[in-house]
Amino acid sequence: MSDFKLISGRFSSELARSFVxxxxxxxxxxxxxxxxIWCLTLSGLPALFAGAARAQSSAAPAVLAPLPAVAPxxxxxxxxxxxxxxxxxxxxxxxxxxxxxxxxxxxSLVRARQNGVQVGGIGSALYYPSITNSQGESVLxxxxxxxxxxxxxxxxxATKPILNRFQLQNxxxxxxxxxxxxxxxGRLSALDLRRSITDQFLTAYAAExxxxxxxxxxxxxxxxxxxxxxxxxxGIFKQTQYLSFYxxxxxxxxxxxxxxxxxxxxxxxxxxxxxVADTALVALEAPTPPTHRPLAGLLAPAQRQYTLDSLRLLxxxxxxxxxxxxxxxxxxxAGLQSSSYLPVALAHSVGIGGGLQLNIxxxxxxxxxxxxxxxxxxxxxxxxxxxxxxxxRQQQYEQLEGLIRASDxxxxxxxxxxxxxxxxxxxxxxxxxxxxxxxxxxxxxxxxYRTLQFSLTQAQxxxxxxxxxxxxxxxx
Numbered sequence: 105m106s107d108f109k110l111i112s113g114r115f116s117s118e119l120a121r122s123f124v125x126x127x128x129x130x131x132x133x134x135x136x137x138x139x140x141i142w143c144l145t146l147s148g149l150p151a152l153f154a155g156a157a158r159a160q161s162s163a164a165p166a167v168l169a170p171l172p173a174v175a176p177x178x179x180x181x182x183x184x185x186x187x188x189x190x191x192x193x194x195x196x197x198x199x200x201x202x203x204x205x206x207x208x209x210x211x212s213l214v215r216a217r218q219n220g221v222q223v224g225g226i227g228s229a230l231y232y233p234s235i236t237n238s239q240g241e242s243v244l245x246x247x248x249x250x251x252x253x254x255x256x257x258x259x260x261x262a263t264k265p266i267l268n269r270f271q272l273q274n275x276x277x278x279x280x281x282x283x284x285x286x287x288x289x290g291r292l293s294a295l296d297l298r299r300s301i302t303d304q305f306l307t308a309y310a311a312e313x314x315x316x317x318x319x320x321x322x323x324x325x326x327x328x329x330x331x332x333x334x335x336x337x338x339g340i341f342k343q344t345q346y347l348s349f350y351x352x353x354x355x356x357x358x359x360x361x362x363x364x365x366x367x368x369x370x371x372x373x374x375x376x377x378x379x380v381a382d383t384a385l386v387a388l389e390a391p392t393p394p395t396h397r398p399l400a401g402l403l404a405p406a407q408r409q410y411t412l413d414s415l416r417l418l419x420x421x422x423x424x425x426x427x428x429x430x431x432x433x434x435x436x437x438a439g440l441q442s443s444s445y446l447p448v449a450l451a452h453s454v455g456i457g458g459g460l461q462l463n464i465x466x467x468x469x470x471x472x473x474x475x476x477x478x479x480x481x482x483x484x485x486x487x488x489x490x491x492x493x494x495x496x497r498q499q500q501y502e503q504l505e506g507l508i509r510a511s512d513x514x515x516x517x518x519x520x521x522x523x524x525x526x527x528x529x530x531x532x533x534x535x536x537x538x539x540x541x542x543x544x545x546x547x548x549x550x551x552x553y554r555t556l557q558f559s560l561t562q563a564q565x566x567x568x569x570x571x572x573x574x575x576x577x578x579x580x
Contacts, residue, residue: 180382184305184391187378191301192294194379201290208283215275223262230255231445252443256450259439263461266434271426278419285412291405295580302391302572304377308370309388310565315363317557321550322356324533329353331537340539349543352550393568394575399501406497406580410490417483424475431463497577504574511567518560525553 181187192198231254234245245251329349336346368385375382402411435458442453529549535541 180384180386181378181380182386183389184302187301187305187374187380188298190380191297191378195293195297197293198290198297201286201293205283205286205290208279208286211282212276212279215272215279219265219268219272221262221264223260226257226259226261226439228255228257229445254443254445255441256443256445257439257441259437259441261435261437263436264434265431267430267432270429271423274419274422274426278416278423281412281416281419285409285416288405288408288412292409292580295405295576299573299576301374301377302576303569304370304374305388305391306565306568306572308367308374309391310561311363311367311370312388313561313564314558315360315367317554317561318356318360318363321554322353322360325349325353325356325550328533328536332543335537335539341543345543349547352547391568393571396571397575397578399497399578400580404580406493407490410486410493413486414483417479417486421476421479424472424479428465428472430465433461435459435461497580501574501577504570504577507570508567508574511563511570515560515563515567518556518563522553522556522560525549525556529553 181190232246232251234248234253235243237243332341332346332349335341336343364385371385371388372383374380401407436456437458438456440450440454442449444450529546532541532546532549536543536546
């Protein structure tokens with residue numbers, strides 16, 4: 105029992121001395137460590153990595169440029185170009201892509217910093233108690249030859265990768281390839297946005313054209329309505345015949361309201377796609393048909409995407425090779441390390457060290473060949489997609505050219521029929537005023553004229569869609 109009390113007392117005193125050492129240790133380390141840092145600075149520690157830092161600065165990317173100024177957007181756009189401008193400025197997808205490009209530049213700067221000097225601090229205060237009996241035999245504790253009774257350290261370590269030019273250049277090329285992919289993706293996203301905005305603009309413009317025609321026709325019918333009332337009162341037409349015309353006027357009024365609602369709905373959808381906060385019912389300007397352009401080749405964004413993918417797979421293969429190269433780092437440390445917590449021992453345990461660290465891969469179960477096989481399979485998929493896309497774009501381009509030629513021929517026939525129908529309606533309108541044509545016959549002519557006008561609007565819209573689709577495909 106007395107031995108146990110003696111052992112407990114020793115253990116308590118050791119813990120107390122350790123606590124005192126841990127209290128005094130930071131002050132002692134601060135004084136010693138400050139002096140050591142000044143010595144290392146004056147002795148030229150940064151010059152150790154000066155050559156590697158100069159090589160790194162030559163390969164590292166430049167600092168990010170400031171954001172470009174944003175052009176003012178029209179408050180209530182009416183032209184297609186205005187809607188496209190507003191849509192590009194308001195699109196969160198394009199803004200996110202631009203931010204990803206800037207993040208890629210920051211990743212390049214981070215990689216450059218990772219290849220520079222890395223300084224870290226290591227601190228430890230460990231005590232390994234050893235309990236002995238009255239005969240001096242160890243009862244509990246590590247072997248003192250291994251543990252030294254404790255470990256008290258405060259070290260600053262600086263490391264710098266060296267002889268890694270191949271891996272560093274490959275990493276920069278991978279980041280540059282990622283930036284090119286992001287910029288190309290931004291071009292494709294901008295083209296898709298242009299296509300959706302253009303398609304909805306044509307839909308809204310077709311609805312507006314139909315509304316304009318319905319209003320014009322209703323104005324003509326209302327003008328004739330007053331004339332027919334006089335003819336009915338004069339006994340030229342029967343009351344039942346006039347009621348048919350009156351019903352046609354009311355039906356046309358309903359058609360105008362339906363066309364107005366359709367145009368408001370399509371215009372609202374267009375504004376929602378472009379991010380325009382406006383609800384006024386304004387008139388859209390007629391879109392200008394794009395010029396006929398040849399199909400773009402390998403420099404088109406869709407084709408360039410696969411070229412960049414091929415480059416990425418080549419860089420991935422080089423990255424696999426870089427991982428199996430020996431890695432060498434220069435290491436310099438300075439600080440305090442002692443097995444005793446006593447201030448006298450700590451004061452005489454300050455030092456510096458340096459050297460090289462070498463890491464050589466020897467065997468990993470042939471993972472390198474497996475990674476080569478995965479890259480080759482990705483390359484086969486890339487070639488298949490690119491070949492399919494090339495054939496598909498050429499087929500779609502020729503199909504759109506055929507649709508445009510067919511639309512031009514159809515528009516010519518509709519315009520000719522519409523010219524004849526317009527002449528018949530005008531002649532019937534004059535004869536209607538004298539009672540030489542029946543009201544039902546006149547209404548049939550008006551219905552045919554209305555149908556032809558609707559067909560003309562649809563054909564014009566389809567032709568514009570084909571032209572803009574061809575323009576999009578030529579640039580895609």
